Each structure stands twice: as structure tokens, then as C-alpha cells.
Amino acid sequence: MRGRDFRALTVSCVLALSLPVWGVDQTASLQNRLAQEEIVLAKTPSLYFIVYLKSRVIALRSRGMTLQEWKVQSIHAWGEAPPLGALTLAKKSTLFPPKRTKIKPAANEEDAATFELDALELKDMPARFTLFLSGGIRILVRPKARGFFPRLGNFGHLIAWNLWVPLKNLSFRLRKKPFAAIDIKLEKKEDGQALYWALPDGVKGLVFPL
Amino acid sequence: MNKKKTVRISLLVLVAVLVVVEAVAIIMAWPRQAAGAGPGAENIDQKALAKLEAETASLRKKIGALAPRTVFIVIDSARNTLTLKTRKEVQLQAVVSCGSGSILEEPGGKRTWIFDTPRGEFQVKSKAVDPTWVKPDWAFIEEGKEIPKKREERFEDGVLGDYALGFGDGYFIHGTLYSRLLGRSVTHGCVRVGDKDLKAVYQAASIGTKIYIY
Numbered sequence: 001m002r003g004r005d006f007r008a009l010t011v012s013c014v015l016a017l018s019l020p021v022w023g024v025d026q027t028a029s030l031q032n033r034l035a036q037e038e039i040v041l042a043k044t045p046s047l048y049f050i051v052y053l054k055s056r057v058i059a060l061r062s063r064g065m066t067l068q069e070w071k072v073q074s075i076h077a078w079g080e081a082p083p084l085g086a087l088t089l090a091k092k093s094t095l096f097p098p099k100r101t102k103i104k105p106a107a108n109e110e111d112a113a114t115f116e117l118d119a120l121e122l123k124d125m126p127a128r129f130t131l132f133l134s135g136g137i138r139i140l141v142r143p144k145a146r147g148f149f150p151r152l153g154n155f156g157h158l159i160a161w162n163l164w165v166p167l168k169n170l171s172f173r174l175r176k177k178p179f180a181a182i183d184i185k186l187e188k189k190e191d192g193q194a195l196y197w198a199l200p201d202g203v204k205g206l207v208f209p210l
Numbered sequence: 211m212n213k214k215k216t217v218r219i220s221l222l223v224l225v226a227v228l229v230v231v232e233a234v235a236i237i238m239a240w241p242r243q244a245a246g247a248g249p250g251a252e253n254i255d256q257k258a259l260a261k262l263e264a265e266t267a268s269l270r271k272k273i274g275a276l277a278p279r280t281v282f283i284v285i286d287s288a289r290n291t292l293t294l295k296t297r298k299e300v301q302l303q304a305v306v307s308c309g310s311g312s313i314l315e316e317p318g319g320k321r322t323w324i325f326d327t328p329r330g331e332f333q334v335k336s337k338a339v340d341p342t343w344v345k346p347d348w349a350f351i352e353e354g355k356e357i358p359k360k361r362e363e364r365f366e367d368g369v370l371g372d373y374a375l376g377f378g379d380g381y382f383i384h385g386t387l388y389s390r391l392l393g394r395s396v397t398h399g400c401v402r403v404g405d406k407d408l409k410a411v412y413q414a415a416s417i418g419t420k421i422y423i424y
Contacts, residue, residue: 028262035269042276045331047424062331062422064273067284078239100324103314106354119395120311122288166235173238197288198424200329 027210033084034208038064041086041204048086049198049205051139051182053077058184060198068198070191072184073144076161079169079180082207087133089203092196094129127192128153131199136178137207141196143189157183182207282420283383283411285401287327290393292383292403294414301414304407305392309399316351323348325398328381332421336376337412343370346380348398371405373412377421383411 034050041048042064050059056072101118131139140161145154165181172179186192199205277297284293287308294302309327316322345364350357358364371385386392386402396402401423403411 025259025262028259028266032262032266032269035266035273039269039273042273047330047422060424062424063276063278065277065422067422067424068286077241080242101310101312103312103352105314105317105351118310118312121395125288163232166239167232169239170231170235194288 030084030208030210034206034210037085037206041206047198047203049203051184051205051207053182053207053209055210058195068194070195071187073187074183074185076183077181078161078165079172080178081209082133082137082180082182083135084206084208086204086206087135087137089199089201089205090132090134091201092129092131092199094126094196096126098124098126122190122193122197125193125196127186127189127196129192129196133205133207135180136172137180137182139182139184139207141184141186141192143186143192146189278420280419281414282422283415285327285421285423287329287395287423290395292401292407292411294411302407302410304403304411306404306407307386307388307392307394307396307402309397310395314348314352316347321347323398327397327399327401327423328379329423332377332381332423334375334415334417334419334421335378336374337415337417338374338376340367340372341370341374341382341384342367371403371408373408375412375415383421384408 038048038050038061042061045062047060047062047067050061051057052059053075056075058070058072059066060068098120100120128142131141133139140157142154142157143150145151161181161183169179169181186195279297281294281296281301284295285291285306285308286293290306290308292302292304292306293300294304309325312325314323314325343366344361345366347357369387370382371387374382374384376382381399381401383401383403385405385408388396388402389404392402392404
């Protein structure tokens with residue numbers, strides 16, 4: 001099977017998850033469930049996120065207001081559908097995590113007067129990372145590839161996604177552990193970086209097929 | 211010749227096994243719907259559907275009511291922007307400076323500070339005109355100075371700009387002497403705002419005004 005066929009296969013998997021095959025009652029039921037789950041999160045002073053799988057949108061919200069929204073270019077999935085309830089971001093994993101700078105206390109006043117700008121900024125955030133959510137759910141985030149090397153990287157990802165991830169799912173199922181993987185491709189690198197910034201460990205959120 | 215044949219057959223068997231395992235893995239990994247959400251999971255009649263939709267609308271209304279009714283502040287610490295808004299409109303957008311994310315360790319001590327701007331929902335707890343900065347311990351450590359024993363020795367005027375809005379735990383929205391650094395993440399966790407924008411924010415916000423930082 002060629003890569004393109006695999007891609008078509010996973011797209012159809014996602015379509016199986018999405019709304020068109022469902023009746024109006026299921027949509028209404030899901031919207032009701034989302035509202036029920038969201039009101040619990042919105043009553044707390046914490047920020048929370050919602051991943052809308054069908055609408056291809058990730059929203060960062062507080063008190064029911066959208067603070068920031070990211071458009072998703074494509075979504076693929078393997079494994080069980082995420083539970084329709086609040087999930088916690090256990091950790092973020094990336095190849096090159098951003099490192100904080102350690103400030104060296106000034107030795108004297110002259111030293112203190114010299115100013116060095118060495119901050120952790122948005123540009124230092126990774127655009128390609130994995131969000132490990134509670135319940136064995138992992139969301140792989142990557143930007144749309146632009147240029148030769150990113151495309152090569154995405155080709156590698158495609159092979160891993162279509163061959164390695166199903167094997168991983170099999171191994172988890174044999175050990176009776178929950179597993180679900182969602183691959184999210186964002187339009188811009190900056191969107192991935194902003195998403196990494198906006199979602200601190202421990203943040204709660206919802207993943208809904210709406 | 212026989213050995214070659216055996217190797218070839220072994221390889222073919224291995225490949226076949228791998229293909230079968232992969233096929234099984236793909237079938238097993240085929241996405242499944244969440245429990246209770248699939249087609250046929252709930253077949254509800256028109257009356258029940260209308261009731262469900264009404265319940266959803268009511269929940270949405272309740273969620274909507276959780277948002278502030280008056281003016282509120284939204285701070286994007288990644289892009290270093292501050293937005294003053296109401297539910298309906300944006301009143302002001304300003305370039306600010308948020309926390310640098312740097313770490314300071316007390317030499318030989320046990321204390322460590324991480325200079326992040328906190329995230330979440332906060333509210334304006336104090337308002338001050340011509341505020342005086344009460345320098346915390348980390349400011350002296352960073353400057354290589356000894357931590358004073360008297361509180362009066364911690365007072366510094368003029369560095370916080372014309373106004374300050376406190377939102378708890380020593381964090382403030384205040385002015386800056388370094389307006390050229392607005393838009394960069396350079397602070398110790400406070401939110402620095404340019405003079406003109408700060409005045410507008412100070413005038414619009416009152417004690418209890420909600421602040422959302424992400």
C-alpha cells in the first residue's frame with residue numbers, strides 16, 4: 001500500500017468518527033454532552049481547551065469565552081475515540097524542549113547595570129510536539145511542511161503514523177491499556193508554537209467529534 | 211544452495227508474519243466512536259430531540275453568563291499583547307511586556323524564582339497612582355546587593371510608571387521606563403504597559419475587573 005493510500009485510509013477513519021454519518025439526534029446529543037462537560041470547566045477560574053475534531057478547530061477558553069483559536073489543516077486518528085469528558089494534559093513531549101535561562105546574580109553594581117535580553121519567547125517554542133492526555137490519548141501536533149527538510153520529516157512521520165502507531169495501539173490493547181492517537185496538522189509553524197505556549201501541563205480540556 | 215533457499219523462505223515467512231501483524235494492528239487501530247455517541251446509540255423522537263436541544267440552549271446560556279458583564283482584560287503572554295474589551299467589542303489593544311521565563315537561584319540559598327507571568331483568571335485587587343515599588347528579595351539578589359532588613363530600604367519610586375493595577379501575589383500591570391522593550395518577554399512576571407495605554411487601562415478598570423492571562 002502506498003503512502004497516499006494510507007493517508008486516504010486514515011482520512012476515512014476520521015470521517016467514520018465525524019458527523020455526516022450520524023443522525024441529527026446524535027449531533028444534538030453530542031452538543032448537549034459538550035455543553036454539560038464545558039459548564040463544569042467554565043465554572044472554574046482555570047483556562048481549558050476544546051478540540052473540535054469535525055470543525056477542525058482548537059480553542060483555548062475561559063469562562064465560556066474563546067481566548068484564542070487555532071485552525072487545523074487536517075486531522076487523522078487511530079484507536080479508540082477519546083472519552084466524552086474532561087481530560088488532563090499530563091505532559092508535553094518534544095525532541096528539543098525550550099530551555100529556561102538561568103540569571104547570574106550580578107557581582108557588583110557595574111555588572112548589574114549591563115542588561116542582557118535572554119528571554120524565553122514564542123519563537124523558542126517547538127512547533128512539533130506530542131500532548132499526552134489522561135486516558136491514554138496522545139495528540140501529535142505538527143505544522144504544514146514547507147521546504148525540503150520539513151517535507152522529509154513529514155514523510156518520516158507519515159510512515160511512523162501509518163505503520164508504527166497501529167503497532168503501538170496493538171501492544172497497548174494486548175496489555176489492556178487505553179490508547180488513542182490523533183494527528184493534527186496546523187497551517188503555520190507559529191500556530192504550533194503558540195499552542196505549545198498556551199497549554200501548560202495540567203490544563204484540562206475536551207476532545208469532541210463535533 | 212539448500213542453505214540459500216532456507217534463508218529465502220525464512221525471510222519470506224518473516225515478511226509475511228510482519229505483514230499479517232501490521233494488518234491486524236491496522237484493523238485493531240481503526241478509530242472507534244466514543245461510548246454512547248455512535249449512530250444508533252440513541253434513537254430519540256422529535257419531542258425528546260426538542261427537549262434535548264432546549265436543554266443544550268439553556269446550558270449554553272448558563273455558560274455564556276459566566277463571562278464578565280463589564281469590561282475585562284485579556285493578556286496574551288506569548289505575543290505580549292493586552293486587550294481591553296467587553297463581551298461585544300474591543301476597546302483597546304496594546305503591546306506589553308510579560309515574564310521572561312528566566313530562573314534566578316539565590317547564591318548558596320534554597321530559594322529559586324521563575325519569572326513567568328501567571329496564567330488563568332485573575333481580578334484587579336488594587337489600584338495605585340504614582341506607585342512605589344517595594345523591591346522583593348529577588349531584585350536585590352539579581353543586582354548583587356544585600357537584602358535590606360528595613361522595609362523602607364526596599365522602596366523605589368518612579369520605576370513602575372504612573373499607575374499600577376495589582377492582581378495578586380505581588381503581580382502588577384504597571385508602566386515602564388523601557389518602552390523600547392515593549393513586545394518582548396523581559397519582565398519578572400508583571401505586565402509592563404506603555405504610558406498612554408496604561409492610563410486608558412487604569413481608567414477603564416476598577417477593583418474586581420477580571421483579567422484573563424494565557
